[in-house]
Amino acid sequence: MQTRKGQSIEDESMEIIEQEIGPHPYKGHEWQIVRRIIHSTADFDFAGENEMIFHKDAVKNGLEALQGGKNIIVDVNGVIGLLNKKNLDDFKTSVICDISNPAVVKEAMKLDKTRAQTAMRMRASEMNDGIVVIGNAPTALLEVISMIKEKIARPKLVIGVPVGFVSAAESKDLLQTIDLPYITNKGRKGGSPCAAAIINALFKIIRESSS
16 A cells, blocks of 8 residues: 555656656557556656557456456566555456476476476466566567467467567567557567556556546
């Protein structure tokens, strides 16, 4: 629960973002999400060179999934640590991360794949109607895209913002070719703070709409 002091700092931060952002293409809920990402990363590039990209149904599908208490499948535990736990509790949301599961480690070694890839593949059924959140591992995003194309997984929304130099930008480009709602961004930037900020922003939109 946010304290009054904490809320005042957040409000002031948002005002600073509004003052410094300059021209940008975002409106409504999309801007609320992008602004939350900038607040979490202190990086205005997410509205510029590394701009966020929204499928036309991304926000709607994300809100529906969270309101319905659907699963959130994440690639790394770092994303979980940055999610608002009260939101998860109140909406009875299960967050699943198998990156350190011994069975995943064993299977990944056997198949010569990354743990992130294998963790996604082993949770295919839990993805259906839920949200997949990839903040770090491009291989995880590529695996999810393959699973969607194979029709063995049908998430409601894919949040794909992996960070890095190998396949990060390429995996985001490929995500934009699937026939399914997504939120992603251009280039190499991304990461757990960016990924978690998107989920936190969606929950905030839900709370504001019901108040």
